[in-house]
Amino acid sequence: MIGIIGPRGVGKTTLILQYIRENLNSKSALYVSADDVYFGENTLYDLAETLHNNEVEHLFIDEIHKYADWSRELKNIYDSFPSLNVVFTGSSVLDILRGSADLSRRSIMYHLQGLSFREYLNLFHDFNIQPFTLLQIINHEATLKEINHPLPYFKDYLQRGYYPFGIESEPEFRLSQIIIQTLEVDLPHFANLSSGTARKLKHLLSIISESVPFKPNFTKIAEIIGVSRNSLEDYFAYMEKAGLIYQLRSETKGLRALGKVEKVYLDNTNLITAIGGDIVNIGNVRETFFCNQMRLKHEVFSAEKVDFKVGNYTFEVGGRNKNKAQIKESANAFLVKDDIEFGYENELPLWAFGLTY
DSSP: OEEEEOOTTSSHHHHHHHHHHHHOOTTTEEEEETTOGGGGTOOHHHHHHHHHHTTOOEEEEESGGGSTTHHHHHHHHHHHOTTOEEEEEESOHHHHHHHHGGGTTTOEEEEOOOOOHHHHHHHHHOOOOOOOOHHHHHTTOOOOTTOSOOHHHHHHHHHHTSSGGGGSSOHHHHHHHHHHHIIIIIHHHHHOOOHHHHHHHHHHHHHHHHSSSBOOOHHHHHHHHTSOHHHHHHHHHHHHHTTSEEEEEBOOOTTOSSOOEEEEEESSHHHHHHHHTTOOOHHHHHHHHHHHHHTTTSOEEEOSSSSEEETTEEEEEEOTTOOSTTTTTOTTEEEEESSOSSOBTTEEEGGGGGOOO
């Protein structure tokens, strides 16, 4: 049993439909959506039993979180029909995480992130670029032999390349719908928010998108929104799990599992475009991109004198005219610059950090 979870719009449904089409035949696999009217009078277990009796080997269930008590039924299916391979997807990360504990010994859970800059280049523009490691980027080995000038592609990616549907027409409208559904449907349903609080959180997202990297004052924000400070921290956690924001924390050691939240970013740069429109802070965009692309394979922390710490390295992110004042006294420190095509010594192009997955 395999679970694929992730925010709305990152391509979970497309992924499993492509897999079925390319690897299976119609007699051995069935695809269903968990909100199908069929389940008004039938259960998932009944369906699985019918497939098992007819020697169907694969069941793909999309939008599993829309089915009541889904984790218990999947558990029973796993135990009752060992020959049936089940793959399920869930857009609401909150509910999936809540129910996946029941399946911890039965299913493997994968989190699907949006497209990297590398994947955007391959999908949108038909290149064939392989991923690079962070060490290769630092050593100036992350090169694009097929592309002479990467910056025009990079600027387009920042606006529409994170979600696979960006390749289609009117991606801005679809992304706006995803934001509304997450704030007004997913979060209120699973976090018990009022519609008024959901609207205030949407306003908060717009503030984050327009700000110089947002340093949260939870007490002040809680007063403005009209909720308790503890509730606000929960709301931020819910928005992060739902793929709307990313909370950058300080590095901690010892008993404390989580460091202090130092900055809050929107989850990805496409959200900044959708929410902020023309009123965006370019420094915010750059740091959001760096966090978003690095976090999949690395732990990213805030740093005292520079923007980020990743492993044993520290990074200061800025424009092409950024000087080395903040990194000159630090070992293993690098200046990550936007608007440059190639790096030199301890200066690295920002776009290269989008080639790691």
